[in-house]
Amino acid sequence: MPDSTVVITGATSGLGLHTARRLAQRGWHVVMGHRDAARGAAAAEDVRRRVPGARVEAMHIDLAALRSVSRAVELLRDGGAPRPPLRAIVANGAVQVVDGVRTSADGYELTFATNHLGHHHLVTSLLDHLGPAARVVVVSSGTHWGPERALGFPGPRWRDPVELADPRRADASATAGRVRYATSKLANLLFVRELARRSAGRRIAANAFDPGLMPGTALARDYAPAARAAYRLLAPAVAALVPGAGTARRSSATLADMVDSRRFEGVTGAYVAGRTLAESSPLSHSADEARLLWEASRALVERALAGAGPALDGAPTGA
Numbered sequence: 377m378p379d380s381t382v383v384i385t386g387a388t389s390g391l392g393l394h395t396a397r398r399l400a401q402r403g404w405h406v407v408m409g410h411r412d413a414a415r416g417a418a419a420a421e422d423v424r425r426r427v428p429g430a431r432v433e434a435m436h437i438d439l440a441a442l443r444s445v446s447r448a449v450e451l452l453r454d455g456g457a458p459r460p461p462l463r464a465i466v467a468n469g470a471v472q473v474v475d476g477v478r479t480s481a482d483g484y485e486l487t488f489a490t491n492h493l494g495h496h497h498l499v500t501s502l503l504d505h506l507g508p509a510a511r512v513v514v515v516s517s518g519t520h521w522g523p524e525r526a527l528g529f530p531g532p533r534w535r536d537p538v539e540l541a542d543p544r545r546a547d548a549s550a551t552a553g554r555v556r557y558a559t560s561k562l563a564n565l566l567f568v569r570e571l572a573r574r575s576a577g578r579r580i581a582a583n584a585f586d587p588g589l590m591p592g593t594a595l596a597r598d599y600a601p602a603a604r605a606a607y608r609l610l611a612p613a614v615a616a617l618v619p620g621a622g623t624a625r626r627s628s629a630t631l632a633d634m635v636d637s638r639r640f641e642g643v644t645g646a647y648v649a650g651r652t653l654a655e656s657s658p659l660s661h662s663a664d665e666a667r668l669l670w671e672a673s674r675a676l677v678e679r680a681l682a683g684a685g686p687a688l689d690g691a692p693t694g695a
Contacts (some may be wrong), residue, residue, distance in 0.1 A: 378403045379460040380507070382635060383452065385409040385437055385495065386469025388419040391515065391587055394628035395466060395635075397423050400430035402636060405459050407452070409437035409469060433457055439469050439494025441481035442680045449501040461507040464635045467495040467514040470560070473553040477546040482680035484541040487553070491560035493541065496567060496673040509579055513634045514568050516584040518649065519558035521657050527589065532559035534659060537672035563669060565647060565656055570666035572645030581644040585634055587627035588650055 382399055386392040387408035396406045400423050408423070410416030416434035423432045435451065438444035452462060471490045480489035499512055506512075522531025533555050539545050540559060546552065564584060571582040630651045634640050640648075647656040659665065 379405075380463040380636075381405040381407060381459045381461065382464035382466060383407040383409060383435075383437075383462065383498075383502075384466040384468055385439060385498070388412070388415040391624040391628055391631065392466070392468045393419055393422070394625050395468070395631045396432065397426055398628055398632035399635060400427045400432055402632070404464075404636070405431040406433075407459070408432060408434050409448070410434055411436070411438045411440075431459075433459075437469075437494075437498065438481070439498075440471075440486060440490045442494065442497055442677055443481075445494050445497045446501070446681060449498065452502060453505050462502065462505055463507045463510045465499055465502065465506075465512045466631065466635060467499060467512070467564070468631075469494070470515070470557075472557045474550075475553070476548045477543050477552075479543045483543070484676065484680070485543040485546050485556065487556040487560050488537075488540045488563065491557070492563040492567065493673055493676060495564075496670075497677045499571065500674070503575070503578075503580065506580055510581070511635055511640075512568075512571060512580065512582045513631065514564045514582070514584050515631070516564040516568075516586050516647070517558070517561040518586050518588065519554075520562040520565055520660060522558070526558070530555045530558060532562040532659075534559060534562060534665070537563075537669050538676070541672075541676055562657070562660060565660040566662070566666040566669045567673075568647075569645055569661065569663070570670045573663075573666075574670075575644070581640070581642070583634060583640070583643060583646045583648060584656070585631055586647065586649040586654070587624070587631065 382404045384392050384396050384406060387396045388410045396408050400406050406423065408416060408420050410419065413436065420432045420434040424430050435448055436444060437448040469490065471487060473487055478486040480486050482489065484493060495514065519526045519529045520532055523529060530551055546556065568582050568584040575582060630648065634648060647654050
């Protein structure tokens with residue numbers, strides 16, 4: 377879509393960076409979200425170098441700090457460099473914690489805060505600013521199905537969103553971080569389904585994308601050094617031989633298509649795995665859980681931005 381702006385979170389490496397390159401090649405003005413100014417500037421320069429005439433800008437969007445998200449929203453709505461109308465958001469940024477329990481800048485459990493709450497705040501704050509025929513794509517994962525469909529990766533453990541956000545209720549065992557990651561990917565799907573329902577009359581399409589296993593991406597950054605080295609060494613073989621696996625470069629082709637290809641025109645509330653529409657888990661279709669997640673997330677964001685602190689026991693949930 378010419379003369380349009382797309383915001384991509386987690387755009388400094390991996391899937392986000394490859395998608396930024398592809399959309400810049402297609403003429404989009406690309407806002408590349410980052411947590412680190414130096415890495416953000418380097419990623420934007422990488423796109424300019426590879427794509428002559430590319431229109432890109434780096435923007436600080438720390439998904440784990442809701443005030444950072446709010447500042448980015450202000451720039452995208454009312455300030456910053458002149459840019460074409462905003463017509464797409466790619467919610468790609470994510471973390472996977474492997475060493476106990478960590479908290480966000482707002483006192484929430486880090487995985488849930490980064491992978492879901494930050495994106496919830498970014499997207500919902502920009503809904504009224506999105507142009508016609510806009511698209512929102514949230515990067516999810518097959519891990520939301522559980523080990524039977526995720527190569528043994530532990531499945532999600534869904535419960536009240538306020539509990540998911542509370543680091544005091546988080547399991548600190550060795551595998552619990554991966555469970556929280558899978559749970560956050562289920563939250564991504566529930567968010568997409570509720571967003572699609574609420575946007576039905578507004579010509580805003582909301583879909584989830586599962587890029588498949590992508591060995592060698594930044595999600596392994598918190599692994600032990602030996603594990604990271606083995607992960608990098610085995611990445612090419614895994615991408616070539618394991619069903620459902622791939623590379624960030626290959627997966628970015630579909631993700632870019634979901635932003636501007638006619639192939640996905642009129643598609644909303646869908647789960648795309650690889651290059652095709654796919655079925656997601658039964659729980660991801662729960663309208664009640666999707667609504668509860670939306671309302672609880674809104675309350676958690678509002679509480680943090682009001683400076684009230686986490687105090688999660690008293691955070692309201694429900695409609």
